[in-house]
Amino acid sequence: IFNEFNARKPEGMNVFKGVTKNRLFMGIVGMTFILQIIIIEFLGKFTTTVRLNSMQWLACLCIGLFSWPLAILGKLIPVPKTPLSRCVLKVFRRLKKSRTA
Numbered sequence: 001i002f003n004e005f006n007a008r009k010p011e012g013m014n015v016f017k018g019v020t021k022n023r024l025f026m027g028i029v030g031m032t033f034i035l036q037i038i039i040i041e042f043l044g045k046f047t048t049t050v051r052l053n054s055m056q057w058l059a060c061l062c063i064g065l066f067s068w069p070l071a072i073l074g075k076l077i078p079v080p081k082t083p084l085s086r087c088v089l090k091v092f093r094r095l096k097k098s099r100t101a
Contacts, residue, residue, distance in 0.1 A: 001029060001032050001033055001036070001064065002064035002065065002068060003067060004025075004029055004032065005019070005068070006068070006071040008025060010075075011075075013072060013075060015068070015071070040052060
């Protein structure tokens with residue numbers, strides 16, 4: 001559920017801006033929330049899951065909440081215009097040319 005907010009605006013820092021205006025997104029988040037609880041708590045045999053106690057639910061919530069600051073930190077990492085693979089290939093090509101010359 002928490003990643004749905006991060007994926008909604010991958011370039012923006014404020015992933016909550018305008019979230020209540022998008023009713024489809026709110027519906028999807030709400031259904032995901034409800035279905036996750038139903039699957040974990042009531043469909044254990046079908047999905048091979050076990051019920052969680054309150055401390056386990058709290059741990060899941062904390063782990064999910066921790067993803068938001070991590071996403072912000074990830075967005076602060078600069079991304080080069082040239083893909084890293086091209087830069088690495090150039091270095092290998094130069095090394096190969098220097099060895100054969």
